[in-house]
Amino acid sequence: MNNVIGIVNFHSDPEISPLTDSRPLGSTSFLGRYACCDFALSSFCNSGISTVGILVKDKLRSVLKHLGSMDAWVTNTKIGQEIIMYNEPAHLHPETNTDINNIRENDWVLYDSDASYIVIAPTHIIASIDYRPILAEHIARKDKVTVVACRVADPRKEFLHEALLTVNPSGYVEDVEDNDGSVSSPCLASLGIYIVNRTVLADMIHRYAAKNPTLSLSSLIYAVGREEGSTRPHVYVYDGYVRCIDSFRHYMEYSFELFDEQKGRSLFKDDFPIFTLTHDTQPAIYGKDAKVTNSFIANGAIVEGTVINSIVARNVKIAKTAVVKDSIVFSSTMIGDGATVSNALIDKYSIITRSHKVVGTASSPVYVPQGAIL
Template sequence: MKDVMGIIYTGENDARLRELTIIRAIAALPVAGRFRVIDFLVSSMVNGGMKNIGVIMQKNYHSLMDHLGSGKEWDLHGKTNGLHILPPFLTRENVGLYPGVLDGLRSNTDYLNRSKQELVVLSNSNIIYNAHFKDMIAFYENTGADITLMYTKDPTMKRDEFGTYISLDEEGNVKDIEVEPTHPNYENTFMQVCLMKREFLKELVDKAVAHGLHDLARDLLLKLVQEKQAKVNAFEYTGVCWNIDSVQSYFKFNMDILKPEIRKRLFIDELPVFTKVRDEMPAFYSAESHSVNSLVADGCQIEGKIENSVLFRGVRVAPNAHVKNCIIMQDGQVQEGAYIENCILDKQTVIKKNTKLIGPEAYPIVIAKNVVI
């Protein structure tokens, strides 16, 4: 297999995630009890043989930098290659917010120049997947394309007025691209992952930014396809995936992970998902506790009742407390007699004694970090 590097762009619009992204990037969102969104992306790249991975940061990136650290959990802390944190390149003109992924790449031209790999996989950071990148790379090489896009036919990935959708011919070449249509006309959702030669990417980015272009799909890929300036084809991803672009989609992903058949499809033996380790005691369940269909991380103390919930490390559920259909992040507390349902509690949140919080399933209540209710 040819030498490949990875680049993850973390500048997506996070407005629809409300309180969850006030202090962090989407890539740093805690999910599934002990992971972050970016763990799945970096792990997929490492499992695909990539030893050089760059993460382009934008705003609210301290939590993400703290989580990634030196990259040792992903075996990316060697002297050559490894994990590269690429914070915003600040100048008088650029205040730290890139208008689009092309601007982020242009500001990190030096990193692209220093890298020696022939191919590059470029991904965004708000779609959770666990891909066989080696299959995608083999497809790219066998078809002789200039650019290969990754797409899925999963109908749950479609969004009215959001997302990018592609039309393919019989040979798998891209015929047309729709960007944020009112109603998507094509069944293939572009997963914001593409593969091409590193030198070709540098050339495209230089030309695009010089002409005032910012968006990868709307400004660059669409033009290449319509004007037939490059051969663009697409590789189908057939695994499970989620677009974490709203509170509802974040809640749905964590509830889906409670289903054993979905966990089995996401956490694949030959494609392990790595994350930052935090040493804790095993979870404690008192004799009076009751737990039904829940993910409970290490360090938790369960003395009340939990059902259909995801509890991160260090959560405490006091006696006679009841937690149902909830996500409670690290070190949250639910005190005696409290009842919460369809809620998302950020880190270090405290629900005081005898408090009752019930949100609609379609629009869960979100409690920001360090809040006491």
């Protein structure tokens, strides 16, 4: 798809403290080997979108560390490219460090490109989306803006602070409201994914963004759509597996639900793989007394103890009499002899010392910060 540019939008990530204190959600580990942004990047790659801009809001080091050379997501090495888009002048001014101002600072995407369409996707939406049929519908309908949404059974419990859409009989957005948890009936929730004709987006930003430097991209799209009927977004309803990481609790819950084979297969498809940064790491090593049940264990881990219903990332060491249950352990962490970790997330480079207990509950998991020694 040489006439399409993809944009991965880190600006729309929710802040999930303390997990995102030192990293954006997009570069946060997921399932022990991926990062959350891998799903947006892989969807572009698998859809044949070979030119991708990556809108980074802050914590640039974490993003660059995960992306590396970015070769994992470029399928066309002759014309494919991924470009970091960072608004350095706005870095110290959070109120104007918006996705729109980032695009204005990196306006090659609007004015130096021959692409006809721009697809913008966030990093906190976990899904594997083929954009080819969505683009085909957008083009066939001659729409200027398409928003991708999904059906939500109970918006009090999911897609919090995302846009809830009211759609008219023709499929266009009639009204938008922020999901504050007060709506109980089934509805459509935006995935924060937009397909916009490049020249239309350039015109929107040129006419409106300078007047309101704190405006976000989603606010701009819906505001212009209300004022100008010709740019009213049409809604494409995606009915595949999709989850919105809007809280620490949901991060944990959606990680563990992928132990379910049916849900796992609906996200990880043989013909639509999820790519990530590759590491030259040996396979996981299991001691003769190791006991592992229903868990994801990444390469490079050394497991000599017991692991149950847990996610263990690269280069984690779990000692012989240690027990890890219903927990997530980030990379390069050590769990000592006799230690117990239950219903917890242990951030990377941490050490849980001999016989120490880190115990939470399913409804209130414990978080151990990066580099902690307990």
